[in-house]
Amino acid sequence: MIYSVLLASLGLASQAWAACTRESLKEATTSYIKAVAAGDLSIPALSSNVSYLENDKVVDIKTGVLSQPITVDFNRSLHDVTQCATFTEISAATNAHPYVIHTRMLFTDDKITTVQTVVADDGDWAFNATGQLYWNKQEAWEVIPEAKRDARDVIQAAGDAYLDSWSDGTVSVPYGTPCARLEGGSYTDTRNTKANTCYMPVFPEKFTIGNRRYVIDEEVGGLDIFNDFPFIDQDKPDGTPSTNFIRVEGGKLRYIHEVTICTRRNCGL
Structure with missing residues (x-):
């Protein structure tokens, strides 16, 4: 049930993907990043096979970290067409509560059926969101020929x-x-x-x-x-x-x- 909330809140519920494509996965990560920034993840649509884990715990996405607006200072995403999966790294150093968030999303047909997040903040291993943002932005992850x-x-x-x-x-x-x-x-x-x-x-x-x-x-x-x-x-x-x-x-x-x-x-x- 939790994942249908995320699915619709990301503006994906109305999409009918004929197949998993790189373009559709890019649209999904773009929508996810916008949803995180807005903290707008609450809609009435539900699905019987949804699953959401936050730091390996089942959490209601309406009350989890993603339910609050988060300042997204920098982000990178991977798009895995073979698995119909995405990964997104979000650096939120200037957020009132700094975070580094890693998110893995899995798709079945036209729906996000699994979302897993690792949400790091103060007190986690070597955490320093300012340093993470600074160095992250120096790296080159351009498309490889x-x-x-x-x-x-x-x-x-x-x-x-x-x-x-x-x-x-x-x-x-x-x-x-x-x-x-x-x-x-x-x-x-x-x-x-x-x-x-x-x-x-x-x-x-x-x-x-x-x-x-x-x-x-x-x-x-x-x-x-x-x-x-x-x-x-x-x-x-x-x-x-x-x-x-x-x-x-x-x-x-x-x-x-x-x-x-x-x-x-x-x-x-």
Whole structure:
């Protein structure tokens, strides 16, 4: 029922998509961003198969974070025609309550049937919305010429290798040179060094990053992996909501944005 509320509030209920197209997915993310800015998500239309998760919890979208107007300072989206899915990153640094919001939307026929959000704010891992906005705007995520685009499996494998390497030093990760990581508001700036600064040291214990959910956009080499990041939050040792938003160029990692939620304030520090 929750998702029909979002569907109509985004102005999508009247659309009848014959098939999932890049254009229809772009329209959906544009409408989503406008709806977030307006905080206008309440309409009478409902659907029996809707699902909404906010930081891995079922929440009534009428009372969740998306129900309030949010200043959208910057945004990027991925459009996955193969899965009929989208991903949107919103930086809301100048909002009265600063946020960084990652949203994954899934479509069935002409309807949004699943929306998952990871909503980070003060107290979450390395959170600094001002820094996140500043560095985010410096990056170039232009469309990759068709002849140079990586296949879906190459893009996903690069992201999976990065996550797998955190607990297994034998995993070969295709780091690019340069490569930069935006973790919360902390950035490994490579504009001058031209170096690989995305390298992650191996954590001292073995663990598995599970519940991976993907959105892949070959046109921009984009990948987002929603996942459960274990052990960093003592209140959720099996995994706290996290996403890694990644750009792959020529099979190599170029940009990585991490957003991780803390149940216990400032987890991991």
